[in-house]
Amino acid sequence: DGGITQSPKYLFRKEGQNVTLSCEQNLNHDAMYWYRQDPGQGLRLIYYSQIVNDFQKGDIAEGYSVSREKKESFPLTVTSAQKNPTAFYLCASNEGGDTQYFGPGTRLTVL
């Protein structure tokens, strides 16, 4: 069963803590993306990776970090430097400039 999985579905964090969101895909896609979604603002690109061991900043990368050590995995770390981390985080992947497919999302809440 091919697709993109994100875990956990819900995540709670205390202020000042780093937290890592998981994204895994078994579609054999080269490119992977992380988006942040806030109410009324659509999807904004945080980081993207077009190939293993390489990634680029998106429009709102400050306070976030990523790694791409394996083709199927693209974890996102929300650091304590991110001032307003409460949001819905979406991971996506695609191949060769084609359609992006999204995972089910992780809702992060800072307590």
Added chain:
Amino acid sequence: GENVEQHPSTLSVQEGDSAVIKCTYSDSASNYFPWYKQELGKGPQLIIDIRSNVGEKKDQRIAVTLNKTAKHFSLHITETQPEDSAVYFCASGDGTASKLTFGTGTRLQVTL
């Protein structure tokens, strides 16, 4: 960079009526325009897309039109059903670097 504007932000139609959502984009190099449907608490799902070499594409009750000269594209849903209720996003991309720029979404409510 690219800017995508989407209207309206909310849309309420009666079951069986048509719904139209419009988007404009700013970068003339954009050539790929997908539409996504997002249900509450879930990730967006692609419903239809169009590339700049065509002006219209249809898939059953859903159609998208593209006017490259005016830099706008629209989603048309005919014979709406309650299960069409969701948030719809348009996006634009250049088809090479794979980066998409999204509109701010339209919440469609189909009432009985």
